[in-house]
Amino acid sequence: MKLITAIIKPFKLDDVREALAEVGVQGMTVSETRGFGRQKGHTELYRGAEYVVDFLPKIKLEIAVPDDQVERVIETLTETARSGRIGDGKIFVTELERVVRIRTGEVNESAL
Amino acid sequence: MTELEYALNTFYLLICAALVMWMAAGFTMLEAGLVRARNTVEILTKNVALYAIACLMYFLVGYQMMYPGEGVNAFWPGFGFGVSAENALADLTAEGSEVAFSSLADFMFQVVFVATAMSIVSGAVAERMKLWAFLAFAVVMTGVIYPWQGYWSWGGGVLDGLGYSDYAGGGIVHMAGAAAALAGVLLLGPRAGKYTADGRPRAIPGANLPLATLGMFILWMGWFGFNGGSELAVAGFGSANAVAKVFVNTNLAAAAGLVAALLFARFLFGKADLTMALNGALAGLVSITAGPSTPEPWLAVLIGAVGGVVVVASILAFDRIRIDDPVGAISVHGVCGILGLLAVPLSNPDATFLGQIAGIALIGGFVFVASLGVWAALNATLGIRVHPDDERAGLDFAECGMEAYPDFAHGGD
Numbered sequence: 001m002k003l004i005t006a007i008i009k010p011f012k013l014d015d016v017r018e019a020l021a022e023v024g025v026q027g028m029t030v031s032e033t034r035g036f037g038r039q040k041g042h043t044e045l046y047r048g049a050e051y052v053v054d055f056l057p058k059i060k061l062e063i064a065v066p067d068d069q070v071e072r073v074i075e076t077l078t079e080t081a082r083s084g085r086i087g088d089g090k091i092f093v094t095e096l097e098r099v100v101r102i103r104t105g106e107v108n109e110s111a112l
Numbered sequence: 113m114t115e116l117e118y119a120l121n122t123f124y125l126l127i128c129a130a131l132v133m134w135m136a137a138g139f140t141m142l143e144a145g146l147v148r149a150r151n152t153v154e155i156l157t158k159n160v161a162l163y164a165i166a167c168l169m170y171f172l173v174g175y176q177m178m179y180p181g182e183g184v185n186a187f188w189p190g191f192g193f194g195v196s197a198e199n200a201l202a203d204l205t206a207e208g209s210e211v212a213f214s215s216l217a218d219f220m221f222q223v224v225f226v227a228t229a230m231s232i233v234s235g236a237v238a239e240r241m242k243l244w245a246f247l248a249f250a251v252v253m254t255g256v257i258y259p260w261q262g263y264w265s266w267g268g269g270v271l272d273g274l275g276y277s278d279y280a281g282g283g284i285v286h287m288a289g290a291a292a293a294l295a296g297v298l299l300l301g302p303r304a305g306k307y308t309a310d311g312r313p314r315a316i317p318g319a320n321l322p323l324a325t326l327g328m329f330i331l332w333m334g335w336f337g338f339n340g341g342s343e344l345a346v347a348g349f350g351s352a353n354a355v356a357k358v359f360v361n362t363n364l365a366a367a368a369g370l371v372a373a374l375l376f377a378r379f380l381f382g383k384a385d386l387t388m389a390l391n392g393a394l395a396g397l398v399s400i401t402a403g404p405s406t407p408e409p410w411l412a413v414l415i416g417a418v419g420g421v422v423v424v425a426s427i428l429a430f431d432r433i434r435i436d437d438p439v440g441a442i443s444v445h446g447v448c449g450i451l452g453l454l455a456v457p458l459s460n461p462d463a464t465f466l467g468q469i470a471g472i473a474l475i476g477g478f479v480f481v482a483s484l485g486v487w488a489a490l491n492a493t494l495g496i497r498v499h500p501d502d503e504r505a506g507l508d509f510a511e512c513g514m515e516a517y518p519d520f521a522h523g524g525d
Contacts, residue, residue: 045383047440048428049315 001096001108002070006061007035007089008081013059019080020063023072026112029062039087058089064096066109113212117347118204121213124346124355125221131337132224136163138330139231143238145324146387146439150506151239152319152516158234158243162250166227169255171195174226175219178259178267186270189263195219212345221341225285226254228338232289235439237296240303240503243511245496249486253292257482261288261475271474275467277460280342282402282452283471288479290446294435295483299491302436304503313431316438321386328390332366335397339404358404362397365404365416369396372420380424388424391440395423398448403456403463415455419448450476 008016013030020028034055041054065073074091082088101111140159147155176192184190196215203211230250237246262284265271278284306314318324339362345351373392377385399419400412407415426443435442450472456463490496502510509515 044315044317045381045385046315046317047385047387047431048377048381049313049431051315051317 003094003096004063005092006077007058010059012081015080019076023076031060033058033060120347121345122217125213125217128337128341129220129224131334135334138327141323142327143235145320146318147238149319153512153514154507162230163227165250166230166254170223170226173255174259178262229285229289232441232445233293235441236293236437238438245490245494252486271471275464276471277456277463278402280339280401282449283475286398286445287449290442291476291479292483294442295480296487299487306436361404361412364412365396365400366393368413368416369393369420372417373424376421376424391423392420394444395419395448399452402452406459
């Protein structure tokens with residue numbers, strides 16, 4: 001089992017969710033977040049004085065999947081979240097040791 | 113005057129008083145929008161409290177000080193208390209009577225102007241002044257300083273008959289409020305983080321521009337009462353036409369101020385700056401306040417537009433010389449108040465440039481010096497500036513123990 005964490009542009013969320021549901025993803029956690037990568041921040045203007053917004057708003061997706069789904073999910077994410085411009089985000093894949101469904105106590109793949 | 117005319121004038125004055133009262137909501141929203149989220153509750157508290165204090169103080173001593181009938185001398189009105197006796201029907205029907213409206217309606221209309229002058233101060237000293245020191249200042253300002261100088265012109269004192277003309281209070285209300293604010297800001301110093309080490313001003317963006325925009329529109333609407341009501345009559349052919357002209361000029365000046373500020377800021381910064389546009393509308397309104405009844409509408413447009421350009425330049429200039437005014441109140445009400453007073457003789461033959469300058473010097477100078485004294489006294493006793501730690505944490509937590517937008521909070525067990 002793997003935990004796939006993806007940082008994407010906020011306006012891509014709907015497309016991504018739809019595409020992931022189509023390839024069989026059962027659930028995901030989404031949070032509004034902020035950060036920067038190579039895109040850095042940008043400057044804004046208030047009463048004639050510039051100020052820097054270092055951390056730009058992004059969406060963080062967390063998806064726990066069985067090993068055989070990992071490649072498909074990564075592929076779907078890269079395809080749908082890409083705009084081709086700087087700031088499209090990143091995907092992180094980490095090993096998942098244990099999963100428990102709170103309601104039933106089921107564990108691991110049957111809990112996904 | 114017939115009873116019907118008397119009733120109509122009184123009714124008009126009371127409706128205008130309600131409109132001006134609503135300007136307190138406008139100032140509150142404008143200021144709440146232009147400060148940071150962590151100072152929201154404190155600025156709201158300051159605004160509701162100052163309105164209430166202004167009403168009580170003006171009732172206690174202010175009104176009789178500003179309108180003593182016979183003052184002690186041309187400079188000092190003397191003390192009096194409460195409201196004036198209501199008119200008797202015989203006063204109205206007497207030959208040559210000048211009674212035109214209920215004297216309590218007059219009090220009602222005057223009392224809401226005091227609150228406006230005080231509201232101007234709260235925005236300029238926002239985000240770093242102690243709440244209770246500010247409210248203590250409000251007591252003196254609304255009870256003594258404002259009515260004292262108000263007596264000089266509207267109350268029949270020294271400026272009356274000197275060629276000083278201030279129809280709705282561009283000087284008496286707006287410039288006076290700004291002079292008190294300037295004195296406070298000078299003693300208070302800029303907000304932490306406003307200037308870089310080498311002295312360049314930094315942007316401290318306001319937390320809620322929708323609220324600031326709503327505040328501006330509320331003020332614009334309230335201004336119809338502020339200027340329109342200052343005709344003090346509506347019953348009759350001449351009065352009705354005069355009131356309509358004041359409404360038209362007030363609206364046009366605001367519109368011209370907004371457009372001029374928007375364009376000028378776009379020219380300077382390359383972007384459409386909303387906060388400058390908002391201040392442009394207010395600058396247009398303040399600029400026309402000293403004389404909305406005499407200019408032809410095209411002149412009102414011009415006066416408003418000049419106000420809109422001047423306010424942008426003024427806000428940038430004050431920023432540069434380390435006078436930190438988070439909402440731009442000193443520029444809007446002070447600089448444009450003076451501008452408006454100087455524009456009055458263009459269309460009003462009763463006003464002279466010399467008289468206007470005398471009024472500006474006397475009112476502006478007195479309010480500034482008197483306020484500086486009160487602020488200094490408060491600084492020596494209560495202290496006027498919050499502790500740097502409190503400023504960092506936000507005045508909401510430090511002064512009010514409450515947040516405007518509490519997250520992850522629950523009632524104590």
